[in-house]
Amino acid sequence: CPRLTTDFIGHSIHYYTTVSSTNNEAKRLANEGCPEGTIVLAEEQKVGRGRLARGWFSPFAKGIWLSVVLRPKFPPQEAPKCTLLAAVAMARAVRATGVNCGIKWPNDILYNGKKLVGILTEMNAEMDAINYVVIGMGINVNTDASEFPEELRDIATSLSSVLGRTVSRTDLLIALLHELELLYTQAGEEGFSPILAEWRKLSATLGQxxxxxxxxxxxxxxxxxxxxxxxxxxxxxxxxxxxxxxxxxxxxx
Ligand code: BT5
Structure with missing residues (x-):
């Protein structure tokens, strides 16, 4: 039986079969004072959100639709770096499945120019302190190419489409939360420089x-x-x- 390897991320799990948006649930829980590291998972999102009021296609049991609540000590203007941190954690976990993905600034994980993962970071801050950051991540894991709506067929892909086999969502989630906690702890202790350096190496945008x-x-x-x-x-x-x-x-x- 696979087990979580983290010290705090994912120790409180709110699991839903269907939800409007895991980010909305995570923000509600964060406002109610949930502990740092709380995660929200759903099999399906009815109103999955991208940036700027765009939608996120989140079919039942095909992907990982996840939001993580963090309460970082750094100043609010550094919160966008959480997206880069999450992208590096995600790229590590996705690469471990055998998919040679790259990061497109600021929030996409791509394979061959097609989007595997989207990240939506939302913050709540008062004065000059962060109350919480919610990192929402959507990974197309086992979505069949034919299941994507027409408008996404040329721009989206999934791990199973790339690898030609289904991928365990549980194993991938455990790996992702492990990498996320490692990098978040490292950022707190050493700052973001090593993470930004790794981001640069994984980038599909720089030099283009x-x-x-x-x-x-x-x-x-x-x-x-x-x-x-x-x-x-x-x-x-x-x-x-x-x-x-x-x-x-x-x-x-
Ligand atoms: C994103 O926005 O890429 C952020 C997506 C974050 C989704 C997660 S799922 C868990 C959590 N809860 C939420 O409600 N959201 C987060 P953006 O860069 O604005 O890209 C959105 C665009 O990606 C859309 O306009 C579509 O063109 C495309 N798209 C929508 N669904 C997709 C999918 N499943 N795979 C690939 N591309 C998709």
């Missing part, structure tokens, strides 16, 4: 020509690096641009 769809404007350039806050640095004809939030598409060369 990109189109940036920012909150207020769009531009093109070469993705050069991420800075210490996790922002993407893009070289454009007009100079360096720092992208804190937005969408980036890697352009075909």
């Amino acid at each position: 020509p990109v189109d940036v769809f920012g909150i207020t404007r769009c531009f093109s350039g070469i993705a050069l690096d991420i800075d210490e806050d996790g922002a993407l640095i893009v070289q454009t004809e007009a100079g360096l641009e720092k992208v804190i939030a937005g969408d980036v598409s890697v352009r075909a060369k």
Whole structure:
């Protein structure tokens, strides 16, 4: 029987067959004072959420639809780094299944340009202290290619589609929570630098020509690096641009 290997992440589990969004449940629990490391899992989400009010396709028993409640001690402006930390943990766990995935800034795990995983980090802070961070992660584990809705067929994939076999969601969850706790503990003790260094190595974005769809404007350039806050640095004809939030598409060369 597989067992959790963590000291606190996943020691309190809220499991649902059907839920609107695991992030919504996790935020409710966090507001009620649940312990750090509480996780919410659902077989199916009726209103799975992406960023900017976009949806997340979450079919019954096909994926891992998970939210983790953390209560980090670092300042609120460092919270976006939780997304990068989660992406590195996720890439490690996914790679251990044999899928050679990469990270697309800021929140996607891709294989061959198709999305395997999406991450949605939401924060609640008062004054200059974080109350909680909820890291929501959706992994397409055993979704068959034909099960994706039409509009996702060209942009989404699953571990089972890549590997040609079903993958144990329990084993993957245990590996993911293990990596997440290791990296989160490391970030608390040593800071984020080693995690950002690993992120750079796993990146499918750096060094590539990109189109940036920012909150207020769009531009093109070469993705050069991420800075210490996790922002993407893009070289454009007009100079360096720092992208804190937005969408980036890697352009075909
Ligand atoms: C994300 O947003 O990628 C964040 C997704 C986070 C989902 C998890 S599941 C557990 C937790 N509870 C929630 O309610 N959410 C989190 P974004 O970068 O905005 O990408 C959203 C876009 O990805 C959509 O507009 C679709 O184009 C595409 N998409 C939707 N469902 C997908 C899927 N299952 N696989 C791949 N792509 C998908």
